[in-house]
Amino acid sequence: MQRDNAFSLFSRRSGARLSPRGQELDSLAEANVLRGRFFSWRGVSGQRYVCSVFQRGEEGFVSDVESGVIIGVTRDGVGLRPVCVLAAREGRQSLRHLARELGVAEWHVHFCEGNKAARDLSTSLLS
Numbered sequence: 001m002q003r004d005n006a007f008s009l010f011s012r013r014s015g016a017r018l019s020p021r022g023q024e025l026d027s028l029a030e031a032n033v034l035r036g037r038f039f040s041w042r043g044v045s046g047q048r049y050v051c052s053v054f055q056r057g058e059e060g061f062v063s064d065v066e067s068g069v070i071i072g073v074t075r076d077g078v079g080l081r082p083v084c085v086l087a088a089r090e091g092r093q094s095l096r097h098l099a100r101e102l103g104v105a106e107w108h109v110h111f112c113e114g115n116k117a118a119r120d121l122s123t124s125l126l127s
Contacts, residue, residue, distance in 0.1 A: 041121060
């Protein structure tokens with residue numbers, strides 16, 4: 001199936017949260033409790049990164065993440081739009097400020113080592 005067709009099929013699902021570069025996990029489509037807690041984004045390399053989702057107000061927990069990528073996401077209609085991508089260590093002091101300034105509704109965290117994923121995701125999501 002072509003990528004555009006898959007995106008169109010996914011967008012027709014009721015309540016689906018999506019972005020041109022990201023989507024909810026199909027494996028959790030029927031799991032109401034977990035569905036909103038995970039989201040995947042594609043890097044410029046094409047690699048898929050599964051993220052844990054934290055709501056605005058959970059910055060205290062997110063700022064304690066030692067290694068990984070933090071993506072600030074805003075709602076754009078029924079879809080999601082990334083507005084910032086940070087390596088976990090970069091975001092410790094500024095997450096609450098960024099949430100207010102950029103209208104962040106959710107923090108998506110991909111737990112990993114190193115900065116390769118941060119570069120891959122920021123190039124894809126912020127271009």
